[in-house]
Amino acid sequence: MTTPATDTTADRNPRPVGDNRQKILEATMKRFQYQGDALIEVLHKAQELYGFLSPELLGEVARRLKLPPSRVYGVATFYHFFSLAPQGEHSCTVCLGTACYVRGAAILLRELEALSGVQAGRTSADGRFSLLTARCLGACGIAPAVVLDGEVVGHADRSDLKARIQALLKREE
């Protein structure tokens, strides 16, 4: 169960309670003392948390690291491992961090791979579904946590999640 909360994060979606992605990203930048040299590490973390690097997210990183937006954009487009757009029409990121792992995240991931026919880290051939993983979404208190199309789903119930994804994929057949 999630409750929308207003904020002005780089994510275009309202953040539900338990969504600490903005805090985690901020903590990462703080750990690097907001040094511009840490840009690649920060972008990695941002992509891991949000699934892709939106223009708003790149702008936020540029602002916080006091770097020209053109430099941040240049780095994000130079490296193939950064994605500036959602990878599939629908995406599901399964957190495999410790708190989620011990609550069955790996089993859930295997089941989602079998259900969708998409391996973790990949997008289906038709571009409709991406299955991603993260090390910690900052929602350990509601583990296991996944992000389904931008919505953090806490205490993810395997059957419920599989039904939701199946419905999403069927709707457009």
Ligand code: FES
């Ligand atoms: S370990 Fe999954 S949200 Fe932190």
